[in-house]
Amino acid sequence: MAPAHPTPYVRPMKIAIASDHAGFALKGELVGWLLELGHEVTDLGTDSTASVDYPDFGHALAEHVAAGKAERGIVVCGTGVGISIAVNRNPVVRCALVTEPVSARLAREHNDANVLALGARVVGPELARGCVEAFLATPFGGERHKRRVEKLSKTSQDA
Amino acid sequence: MAPAHPTPYVRPMKIAIASDHAGFALKGELVGWLLELGHEVTDLGTDSTASVDYPDFGHALAEHVAAGKAERGIVVCGTGVGISIAVNRNPVVRCALVTEPVSARLAREHNDANVLALGARVVGPELARGCVEAFLATPFGGERHKRRVEKLSKTSQDA
Numbered sequence: 635m636a637p638a639h640p641t642p643y644v645r646p647m648k649i650a651i652a653s654d655h656a657g658f659a660l661k662g663e664l665v666g667w668l669l670e671l672g673h674e675v676t677d678l679g680t681d682s683t684a685s686v687d688y689p690d691f692g693h694a695l696a697e698h699v700a701a702g703k704a705e706r707g708i709v710v711c712g713t714g715v716g717i718s719i720a721v722n723r724n725p726v727v728r729c730a731l732v733t734e735p736v737s738a739r740l741a742r743e744h745n746d747a748n749v750l751a752l753g754a755r756v757v758g759p760e761l762a763r764g765c766v767e768a769f770l771a772t773p774f775g776g777e778r779h780k781r782r783v784e785k786l787s788k789t790s791q792d793a
Numbered sequence: 794m795a796p797a798h799p800t801p802y803v804r805p806m807k808i809a810i811a812s813d814h815a816g817f818a819l820k821g822e823l824v825g826w827l828l829e830l831g832h833e834v835t836d837l838g839t840d841s842t843a844s845v846d847y848p849d850f851g852h853a854l855a856e857h858v859a860a861g862k863a864e865r866g867i868v869v870c871g872t873g874v875g876i877s878i879a880v881n882r883n884p885v886v887r888c889a890l891v892t893e894p895v896s897a898r899l900a901r902e903h904n905d906a907n908v909l910a911l912g913a914r915v916v917g918p919e920l921a922r923g924c925v926e927a928f929l930a931t932p933f934g935g936e937r938h939k940r941r942v943e944k945l946s947k948t949s950q951d952a
Binding site (some may be wrong): 687688689690693712713714715716718719720722723725728729730731732733734736737740741744745747753755756781782785786788 | 846847848849852871872873874875877878879881882884887888889890891892893895896899900903904906912914915940941944945947
């Protein structure tokens with residue numbers, strides 16, 4: 635992916651990434667670009683365009699992030715819907731499905747999202763990159779949003 | 794909201810709806826329109842633009858749908874991110890955050906989504922209505938997607 639604009643500096647992070655077959659190509663493009671930017675990337679698969687089940691990859695990524703093995707995660711499926719639901723089953727992970735960078739920024743500022751979900755059939759590679767940039771570059775807004783974010787670690791069953 | 798195009802017929806359903814303060818105005822517009830279409834709508838709040846916590850409303854809606862009190866749910870916050878995460882903490886509910894009708898349709902066909910999340914700061918009222926129409930009108934695609942949807946009822950902890 636040739637850069638359409640200069641990429642803002644983001645400190646190197648440990649980033650985990652996972653997709654199903656529909657997200658395989660976009661995942662590959664994002665991995666190459668994140669490595670060029672100096673991030674440490676763990677690719678949890680899938681490893682081809684052969685049909686797989688998105689929940690398996692969403693659950694694996696959520697566990698990886700929840701275990702502290704990566705600071706941020708990125709997941710990709712056709713629309714991002716299925717894999718984002720799977721990731722959000724883990725109550726200590728907060729996965730934001732976005733289609734544009736403004737929501738990626740707000741998901742960091744307001745929701746302290748630590749996983750970003752993208753739909754490879756919905757957003758093209760350059761727009762996906764803009765979403766990832768905003769997701770990596772934006773800090774959590776802190777105090778004003780903290781109580782709400784803490785409530786996301788309670789399931790509706792405990793509430 | 795004046796119709797921009799004819800609304801396709803959708804059989805009347807029990808629909809629950811909830812939002813935080815940022816989604817209050819869009820929720821009101823959607824409730825009025827859904828009632829005109831003949832749906833039975835349960836509005837779980839919030840009831841004003843006074844600041845509230847989106848997880849409270851997401852959890853309440855998820856419990857309502859999980860208990861079988863509504864066939865479908867709709868949730869609205871600023872971006873849709875926070876409230877969709879809250880809803881998806883409930884393992885028997887599948888909440889799709891969308892910004893356009895194609896993803897709303899695919900979320901029904903592929904993921905059997907029973908809750909739709911919208912961001913009132915991201916999509917305008919007509920686009921939101923298009924998303925809701927696709928969400929209500931599209932049946933689940935069935936067999937080909939069933940195994941994956943069943944896996945969404947397992948949390949990553951059980952997996």
